[in-house]
Amino acid sequence: MAITPQRRGVVQALGHAGHPRTAGCHGKVLRLGREQGVPLMFTLSQMSYWSALHLGQAGIEAMKIRGRMQTDMAADIVVFDPENVRENSGYKRGTAGLPTTGIPCVVVNGQIVVRDSKVQRVPAGRPIRFPVEEKGRFVPVSGKQWLKTHTLDTSPLARPDEPRAETEGDK
Secondary structure (H helix, E strand, O other): OOOOHHHHHHHHHOOOOOOHHHHOHHHHHHHHHHHOOOOHHHHHHHHHHHHHHHHHHOOOHHHHHOOOOOOOOOOOEEEOOOOOOEOOOOOOOOOOOOOOEOOOEEEEOOEEEEEOOEEOOOOOOOOOOOOOOOOOOOOOOOHHHHHHHHOOOOOOOOOOOOOOOOOHHHO
């Protein structure tokens, strides 16, 4: 359902301004990483570089130049305090969609979208999509084939020295 200007007041009155997964997930990851002793650079790479890498490998060309700050790369910049960043968004009434504390500035596509820890209402992002293809890449796979590819056969009857015979269901 679209949030029209007439409905916006109703939604705000009900205390819903977003979902914790969108408003607080990065703050939560940074906080948990800090509390659990995960190196900051590892946490940052998990949130940016690895996502961009995998999407680029999957065929989204625009993601190949994202996920890291480097010459000739596209970068959105998040300025944050690693010792104090924390999520505020939650599932309780009135907490959904609350912005993360400890992030005073965010620049997206050259535009400031968070200034002095206040979210600005500016359209700054660009859509990033898979290229249009004549024929899709989806290839159906049977349950047996998926198990063969993604799991180990731990059956006591399995012999590691003998190759498993391929069955009709594996094709």
